[in-house]
Amino acid sequence: MSTVLIIDDNAAVAIALEVLLSLHDIGAIKAASPEQGLALLASQPVDLVIQDMNFSLETTSGEEGIALFRQIRARHPDLPVMLLTAWTQLDAAVDLIKAGAADYLAKPWNDARLIASVTNLIELGQANRALHERLQRERRHKRELENSFDLRGMVWQDAAMETVLRLACQVARADVPVLISGANGTGKERIAAIIQANSHVAQGPFVILNCGALPAELIEAELFGADAGAYTGAGKAREGKFEAADGGTLFLDEIGNLPLAGQMKLLRVLETGRFERLGSNRERQVKVRVISATNADLPAMIRAGTFREDLFYRLNLIELRLPPLSARPDDIVPLARSFLAPGKTLSAAAEAALLSHGWPGNVRELKNVLLRACLLAANSAIGAADLGLPAARLAVTPALAVDLEPDRALLQAALARANGIVAQAAAELGLSRQALYRRMERLGIDRPA
Structure with a gap:
């Protein structure tokens, strides 16, 4: 069973959240203060934190919540944190989202929306942990191989x-x-x-x-x-x-x-x-x-x-x-970077285009493409067009399509399907929550109510 840590000084709020989560087979533990919450985090595994933004009487600045979030992020950088706030001004909460918070909900919350967000964040967190463990294991094996052989x-x-x-x-x-x-x-x-x-x-x-x-x-x-x-x-x-x-x-x-x-x-x-x-x-x-x-x-x-x-x-x-190189997708970008001339870099759009190409000529073709791009690119950062790949945009995934060409309608449609849950929309688009917020801000898209 997944476990959520609720950090809120209001006992009624904490109990209501605990009961709601239990109805969906999600366990909960409660802390009434930031200190108690941090102590619980240090003593047992938790899948998600739901934290209030104010803990002292007559306090509405949110500074206590900001300080708590930063401490959680410093000690547990991969743990998703959901903010719960009764503020009428949410600018600071949005800033925290950009700093890595998973989501925020206003009090009083919508039960269906809260459960949907919690479930999604727990699944994403578990998937991220599994991916992190796999990458750590692969990096360890890679170091062992490099240290043992020429x-x-x-x-x-x-x-x-x-x-x-x-x-x-x-x-x-x-x-x-x-x-x-x-x-x-x-x-x-x-x-x-x-x-x-x-x-x-x-x-x-x-x-x-x-x-x-x-x-x-x-x-x-x-x-x-x-x-x-x-x-x-x-x-x-x-x-x-x-x-x-x-x-x-x-x-x-x-x-x-x-x-x-x-x-x-x-x-x-x-x-x-x-x-x-x-x-x-x-x-x-x-x-x-x-x-x-x-x-x-x-x-x-x-x-x-x-x-x-x-x-x-x-x-x-x-x-x-x-x-073939097409069956080794994780090799494409590292190899491409190794072929770059001094002072040249790959833009995100160029990396997306490289990953979308089929590479019938394998590593030899990749090397030739990068050598040509380094010679012809006008800027130090090589763009997708500099690569000269045919139909580079046709096979990209939704996430890469957003990177190459931000589309207001695409983002709005994903947010609508997710009922305004940014984490869920980001997962559908293949983006991080922070990346989706940046695009929303750039395109002037308000978060749906």
């Missing part, structure tokens, strides 16, 4: 990416091949570098070969090297990537582009550590950790006969699936 400056915030990073660090010290799958631009090379940095061969070379960037006839020479005269243009012997990576890690990007002949030779190297240069009969021995990556559907390629099934299972002992 993450090569990786920027991330989303739980989906943390899962991938934890698995990458877990398998890094195992001397087994790893296959990293995911769409282009998701950061596969960065994950491979993290595996290398936390492996037993971290001090060895980290050699990269993009199998999709070379003609098929040159890939084998790049991988295994070639003696002079092995092919047209080979005027002298050259070392291949396997030799260069001896004692370290070889990262083979776009492994699906490797031709079948090269796949057969790669399988042999993975199994024995031995190979010959093109045009040579001398067998060479290396010890190399192989990490491969692909954006292709390798099982489909196996069915089509363009990728060897035995090589797939040899490479796929451990598979890391990198989610």
Whole structure:
């Protein structure tokens, strides 16, 4: 059962509130003074505070209530506080709302409205506490991961990416091949570098070969090297990537582009550590950790006969699936900020536009968008228009729509549906109460009676 703390020196008011709350299965505890209320808050958990604004006889200034609210806010910053006032002038109460109070009601109150507001605030408070606990837990896990492993400056915030990073660090010290799958631009090379940095061969070379960037006839020479005269243009012997990576890690990007002949030779190297240069009969021995990556559907390629099934299972002992950026929404803004040029910032509208975009090009597209915006933006704060994203406003949520384009009718409609309960209207719009009050004040919207 939820618990509300009622702080009011008028016993009749406190009892009336207690009875009303009990009819809706909400528990209540009472305090007749600010001191007693603060003591109760320190001794037991409470979901909501309903506090009066005056506690001394013949006092109507509200200064005691203001002082009490500030003490509660200082000691319990996330606890919702509802103000109960008999004032005819409510300017000070509105100021407290802007300072973080959850809501205010005038005496005598409307029972239905009070219960609706209390219920909403309790639910919001519980949801906020759960969110706060989850964020605290995620931040703690993030610090532990950063302190335990070399993450090569990786920027991330989303739980989906943390899962991938934890698995990458877990398998890094195992001397087994790893296959990293995911769409282009998701950061596969960065994950491979993290595996290398936390492996037993971290001090060895980290050699990269993009199998999709070379003609098929040159890939084998790049991988295994070639003696002079092995092919047209080979005027002298050259070392291949396997030799260069001896004692370290070889990262083979776009492994699906490797031709079948090269796949057969790669399988042999993975199994024995031995190979010959093109045009040579001398067998060479290396010890190399192989990490491969692909954006292709390798099982489909196996069915089509363009990728060897035995090589797939040899490479796929451990598979890391990198989610697209659209599936990691919590990473979008931190990554965008990391790509900003010195002196540049993102406006709230720009962040909203970034979050509304689908990012088919993933992190690579995000980086290019920010680099272009930094070059073209006239001001230090980058706006939504500076990003050059198509139809940036079409997919935004109601909260983001309010941020981008305040709409008087939208706010008034939400307030009407909430029967004038600002906290409820704010929740519907996805705004904080303070943000909604600021918009109401800016648009000249009076709170409904």
